[in-house]
Amino acid sequence: MTVPVADRPASRPFAVRRFFARHTIGLIGLTILLCAVSAALFAPWIAPHPPSAVNLMARLAPPAWVEGGSMTHLLGTDNLGRDILSRVIYGAQVSLSVGAGAVVLGAIIGSSVGLLAGYFGGWVDAVLSFLINVQLSFPFTLLAIFLLASFGGGFVSVVVVVALATWVNYARVVRGQVMSVTNQDYVEAARTVGVPTLRILRHYILPNILSPIIVVASFSMAQAILTEAALSFLGVGVGGTQPSWGMMLNDGRNYLQNAWWMTAMPGIATALTVLAGNLCGDWLQDRTDPRLRK
Amino acid sequence: MKLHRSLTAGLVALTLAMPAHTAWSQDAEPVVIASSEDVISLDPHMLDSNNPTGSVIWSVFDSLVRRAPDGTSVPRLATEWERVDDVTWRFKLREGVTFSNGEPFNAAAVQVNFARMNTAPFNSVQQLHDQTGLTEVRIIDDYTIELVTEKPTVNMLYWLAEAFIAAPDYITNTAPDVVASAPVGSGPYVLGEWNRGDSLTLVANDAYWGGAPAVKTVTFRAIPEVSSRLNELRAGTVDLVVGITPDSAEQANSDVSDLVRIEGLRKMHMGISIKGEQPALADVRVRQALNHAVDVPTIVASLMGGSTSPLVSIVNPPNNNPDLTPFAYDPEKAKALLAEAGFPDGFPLTLQWSTRFDGGKEVSEVVGAYLEQVGIQPTYEAVEIGQFRAGLSSASLKGIYFQGWAALINPSVELVILTCGHVDNSSGYCNPEYDKLVIEASQTLDDQARQKLEFAAQEIIWNDAPWLYLWRLPSFFGISKELSYEFRADNYLEPYLITYK
């Protein structure tokens, strides 16, 4: 067992070091996310080529460091001769937007359901819990294809589908948290003296559920990016003019043996970003869960 | 602990439930064929896709005539035929043929089968009656029938090749799900074992009227991933692979297998939706500009690996009008045409494709990149196959779309799809002058006169450009070095013609 370090006044270098030691995980995660976000934001300035510039004469060129590669295409080209580095950079735009969109939508739906169920209890809870159960028992892959088959692929559809896959996570966490807060004496007291419901929700409940929501959100962000990739595999991805990492991974599926870089590059980008999301989630959980705080 | 034990027991039980792989008997080497899809239903009258379900049905059942790889009709259950008058065909039937359950094949069997094809649900899948205008099956004697059509037709033999004859009593008196899973035909093979979603095994019918096939056991396996199919071929665990994409074609060449390339018949194009969301497409100059803007020969040489050639007409050789030439790649001319039509700065255009044909995404993206060069602003959209088909049949796709039509050699069928309001006319193209020529041709029995009409129609449609013409869809197959087989352009496999080297 490690002995908890007693808090003591520390010299500046020590404090800095301790800060880094305690937040390594979070810092790594945040750094990767920051890189991905900057790639997305500044893509037009960073990317060496337009992402959809086809060059049929330069198909399947390997990365620069591999024999036959050149510095023109640092990470090589794909089956249509498009620059993979540029596509990975631009891909961040779509993949991160899907992640962010799904997180926001999922969080709104899930938290509202959880909040209502937890706060009002009784039959409201019963009905909403039933909804949660139905959603959970519905095989996700099928639901996704269903919806995409009905409404067609595209950015909005994919965001909705991923949000549908993740809202339950928020609902369950928020419901539990709200229930435990609602039973606290001070909330009960506020209720008895007739403080308006909205006010109670805003002042007592919301601050308490914010941190679990953020934790779930960072995990869901990771899940969303992976789900987008899986949907691309099923042929119902985001589509559109711009590449997403999932789409690139899927494009490279038949080239694993003769052009591994087509899948490796977007694969690494996906894995790193998902990793970053999970790292941030872990870190936030450690920070905000009082039981784990040392 | 208890839980642990019962889990283990469950696993053991499951392991026992797995089928032992018995197919590998040593005496006659079975042939394993891999394709991407499952065999769906073995009801011969529910057949609508050709591979692998079609290949199985072609093997278990016979039709009156066989469509040879070059598109001509050769005898199968019918030994000879003649046209009695404009609307009547007379067929002599093969004698001494029995179905695998012992029922005899005769004129009555044909009548029963054709009648079944014309009832729901089969009539929404079967083409025979609709395409030929067949109204009556007349029994002359036990081995002679006459087929009477509403109007003169040149398509009778073509569609008879896809009208399969099953044992008449059996299909009449058996539950539909049994008919669909336990087929009884007169073909060169009978069904051995069928593990849905995994494999289907055919066993040679040694009593086949055409002689027993060389390959005694044929197994069709469903392997969705093209890379897996190729890897199996290279490992020698699969002998014949169907559905290889152009880019991975080279991988079919290995020390145990060869790549076979067949220049296909299906005419691939970007359909131009004249009534879609982009009104500019209604202008013939715009449609011609699109054709001039895309460098089809270069795409064929690179993306398609030189495996096919650009379209030269909407009718397949040898019936194409030889005076037509492909639109030259000329971006300047394309820009000029666009400017002339009033779109000097181009316009937004949606490119759509479905999963129906491999490579829809790549092709659309390449075509889009070329169109961008002449000022058009492309957006891309993958469409789910059901939605896509609905869009095709209502001619309501958005802009231009990747599609292929008519993998056949029959100018009449090839031309009719672009007539006004035809169900296959997904462009929404309508030109009465063209329609008149096509209809007249389909009712002209004199070969030379008909060809003249067809050539004229081809010229009109080519220059009106309801399609952005691409190429003929090539087919790639992989085959074990130990086998020889002549592949067909239409992707059907006839395993009874496979031989060992």
Add this chain to the structure above:
Amino acid sequence: MPLFLFKRFLQALLVLIGVSFSTFIVAHMTGDPVELMARENATLEDKQALREFLGLDRPLAEQYLSFVGKALQGDLGYSFVQQAPVTQLIAERLPATLLLAAAGFVLALLISVPLGIIIALKRNTVWDVVVTALAMIGQAAPGFWIGLMLVVLFAVELKLLPVSGYGGPLYLVLPAITLALQSAARLTRLVRASMLEVLNADYIRTARSKGLRERTILFIHAFRGAMIPVVTMAGLELAELVSGAFITETIFAWPGVGRLAVNAVYQRDFPLIQGVVLMAAAFFVIINFLVDVLYVVIDPRVKLK
């Protein structure tokens, strides 16, 4: 106990009805199956005849009620496309699916539980960092990519295992590993986290202060406590494996329910869609019930209510 069972049964029934109803609605939203089944140039009359033949011309409410009525008698109808009873089609595929799910699940548990415990005990050592990092990466890599890479490595390059197909035990290895890896990664981290939480809990401290042997504390007290969240999660994972192995099934040409289901959706084969979704939901409900029962076995403090 009987009351508990009865309540759970009612709940399960409600959920199944909810699922079947939403499936019915969503399936019909995908469009008209006749458009897909009929040949591309069928006439309107032909299509209408087909619609009547399939019973799709009836009012929606009637279609749904007739489905429920038959389903209660164990008849899930006929597949439009395959012309075979839905129950038969599912039954044919179920062994392959269960085998793969069971193998993947057991493998995931075999990897994750011991590993999670070990790194929880060796917290903040190199082991912890390395294993946690591996688990994180395993969790971050898209499943189909892992599957395809495994094929290239073990089947194509090393030629140790078959590329694809359904046959002897060797055929099971790669798909099971593909399925297990992601589950294992998630579970390992969960086992670690809940083990750590339990080790700090009061009752373990009490046990320690009573001077119980460390081994007894770990395996009798801590392990049991730590398994509760793991069991919940593992239940969800198993349910997902039964219905959601489509990608793995596709890569390895495994004749499971996942591929059947996805094809059914693409072909708008309504009866088959209904059947598969109901089956998956039933599995989910059953697994959840088993999870609840397991709680009692693991943690004597939990009473079924």
